[in-house]
Amino acid sequence: MKEKILSTLHELRRFALDKGYVVSILFREEDSNLMRFANSAISLNTNEHLIRIEVTAYEGKKRASYEMITSLDQMDTMKKGVDTAAEMVKHAMPLDYTPTIPLLDEDFSDESGYDHALAAMTNTEKLEFLNQVSKGLETPDIKLGGIFSSGTNVQAEVSTLSDKSLYIKFTDTQVNAVLSHDHLKWEVIAEQSAQQKSDLNPVPLHEDLSFLLDHYLHDEPQQIPLGTYDIVFGAAAIADMLNFFHYIGFDGGMMKRGYSFLSPEQVGKKVFSEQVNIYDDANDRRTFPFKRDLMGMKRNTYPLVEKGVFLGFEYIQDEADEFGEKATGHTVYHDSLSMKGGSQKVQSLRELVSQPRDNDLLYFPFIHYMNIVNPSKGVITGSSRFGALFLKKDGSIVVPYNYRITQSLLDIFGDKVAWVASEVEAYNISSSYAARNPQAIVVPKFMRVNGLEISHSNSSY
Numbered sequence: 067m068k069e070k071i072l073s074t075l076h077e078l079r080r081f082a083l084d085k086g087y088v089v090s091i092l093f094r095e096e097d098s099n100l101m102r103f104a105n106s107a108i109s110l111n112t113n114e115h116l117i118r119i120e121v122t123a124y125e126g127k128k129r130a131s132y133e134m135i136t137s138l139d140q141m142d143t144m145k146k147g148v149d150t151a152a153e154m155v156k157h158a159m160p161l162d163y164t165p166t167i168p169l170l171d172e173d174f175s176d177e178s179g180y181d182h183a184l185a186a187m188t189n190t191e192k193l194e195f196l197n198q199v200s201k202g203l204e205t206p207d208i209k210l211g212g213i214f215s216s217g218t219n220v221q222a223e224v225s226t227l228s229d230k231s232l233y234i235k236f237t238d239t240q241v242n243a244v245l246s247h248d249h250l251k252w253e254v255i256a257e258q259s260a261q262q263k264s265d266l267n268p269v270p271l272h273e274d275l276s277f278l279l280d281h282y283l284h285d286e287p288q289q290i291p292l293g294t295y296d297i298v299f300g301a302a303a304i305a306d307m308l309n310f311f312h313y314i315g316f317d318g319g320m321m322k323r324g325y326s327f328l329s330p331e332q333v334g335k336k337v338f339s340e341q342v343n344i345y346d347d348a349n350d351r352r353t354f355p356f357k358r359d360l361m362g363m364k365r366n367t368y369p370l371v372e373k374g375v376f377l378g379f380e381y382i383q384d385e386a387d388e389f390g391e392k393a394t395g396h397t398v399y400h401d402s403l404s405m406k407g408g409s410q411k412v413q414s415l416r417e418l419v420s421q422p423r424d425n426d427l428l429y430f431p432f433i434h435y436m437n438i439v440n441p442s443k444g445v446i447t448g449s450s451r452f453g454a455l456f457l458k459k460d461g462s463i464v465v466p467y468n469y470r471i472t473q474s475l476l477d478i479f480g481d482k483v484a485w486v487a488s489e490v491e492a493y494n495i496s497s498s499y500a501a502r503n504p505q506a507i508v509v510p511k512f513m514r515v516n517g518l519e520i521s522h523s524n525s526s527y
Contacts, residue, residue, distance in 0.1 A: 161388075166384075179354060199256065199275065207248045208247055215241075216239040216240075219502055234356060234357070243257070252287075256270075256272075259494035301510070319384075325441040337376045338480055342479050407487055436448030447521070471519070
C-alpha cells in the first residue's frame with residue numbers, strides 16, 4: 067500500500083510538472099473505528115475509511131488549496147483536483163508575503179508509530195476490555211458510558227520542487243469509561259491513551275473507577291465555600307491547560323497578533339516555577355509524533371520551558387514567512403507536548419488520598435468546558451467534573467459539587483506550584499471532528515498548586 071500511495075503522488079507530481087504548475091500534494095488516509103457506550107449498552111459501533119488529497123498551488127505571493135475525498139483508483143479525479151487548485155490560484159488575492167513552498171530534500175519514511183496488533187484489534191476485544199474496566203461496578207442506578215476510539219493514520223507528501231517524498235504512518239487509541247448515577251446525576255471517569263496494543267490495560271481504569279465510586283456513594287456531598295484553596299490537578303486537567311498554554315503561550319503567530327500571555331522580552335527569563343519543564347518531544351511515541359514536519363524539517367526534542375525559564379516561541383512555516391521569523395519545525399497537525407515529572411512520589415489517586423495532608427486539598431481531576439477569558443493575560447476558566455474530591459486536613463473526604471476556577475496560567479504554573487508528581491502518563495486530547503488527528507500530551511499524574519481562588523461553587527450536581 068505504501069508503494070501505491072507514493073507512486074500515485076509521484077504520478078500527480080509529474081502531471082503538475084508537465085502543465086507547468088508549482089504545487090504541493092498532501093495525502094491523508096484514515097481508518098477510524100468508534101465503539102460508544104450509553105446506559106450500559108453499545109449505542110454506536112461504526113467505522114470508516116477515508117482518503118483525502120489536498121493540492122496547494124503557488125504563484126508568487128498567491129496561494130490556493132483544493133481538497134477532495136477520493137480513492138487511489140480515481141487518478142482522473144485527482145488530476146482534475148490539481149487543475150482546480152492551479153486555476154484557483156490565478157484568482158487568489160496576493161498575500162503580504164511570499165509563502166514558502168515545501169522542498170523535501172530527502173525521502174523520509176517513518177512507520178515506527180504503527181502497531182499492527184492495535185490496528186487489527188477486533189470489536190470483541192474492545193468490548194471485553196470495557197467489560198473488564200466496568201466489571202462489578204454497574205447497578206440499576208449506575209450506568210456505563212464512554213468510548214473506545216481507535217484508528218490508523220497515514221500522511222504522505224510530494225511537491226514539484228523535488229522528487230523526494232514524505233511518508234508517516236501511526237496507530238492510536240483513546241478510551242473513556244464513565245460511570246454516571248441515573249438519579250443523582252454525578253459522573254466519575256477513567257481514561258487511557260494507547261499507541262500500541264500493549265499500552266492498553268483495564269486494571270488501573272477499573273481501580274480508579276472503583277475507588278471514586280466508593281467515595282461518591284458513601285461520602286457526604288456538599289457545596290464548598292468560595293475562597294482560596296490548595297488544589298491538586300489531575301492528569302486530564304494538566305493536559306487540557308497545557309493544550310491552551312500552547313495555543314496562547316508558545317505559538318509565535320498568536321504572540322505576533324497580540325493573543326499570547328508571553329512576550330519576546332521574557333525569552334531566557336524565569337517566568338514559571340522551577341518545577342515546570344515543558345518540551346515538544348517528537349521522540350515520544352505516546353504523543354503520536356511527526357518526526358518531520360510538512361516542510362521536511364527534522365523534529366526532535368524542542369525545549370519550551372526548562373526549570374521555569376521560557377526558552378522561546380514556535381513558528382509554523384507560514385507564520386515565519388508572514389512575520390519574518392525562522393520556522394522551528396512546527397508545521398504539523400499537532401505538537402508532541404510533554405511536561406516532565408517532579409519529585410513527589412505519588413502514582414495513583416488512592417495513594418494521593420492516603421498521604422498525610424498539611425492542609426485541606428481540592429482534587430481537580432478534569433476541567434469541564436474550559437475556555438479562554440483573556441489570552442493576553444493567560445486567564446482561563448473551567449469547572450470541575452468527573453470525580454472531584456475535597457480532601458480535608460483531618461483525613462476525611464467530602465464530595466464537592468462542581469466548582470469553577472478562573473485563573474491565569476502564569477499563576478497555575480508559576481511560583482504557586484508546591485509539587486509535581488514524579489510519575490507521568492499520556493493523556494489523550496483527540497477530537498473526533500474533521501480529519502482524524504490523534505493527539506496526546508504527556509503530563510505528570512498530579513500537580514499541587516497552592517492558593518488558587520474558586521470563583522463559583524454549585525449548590526448541586
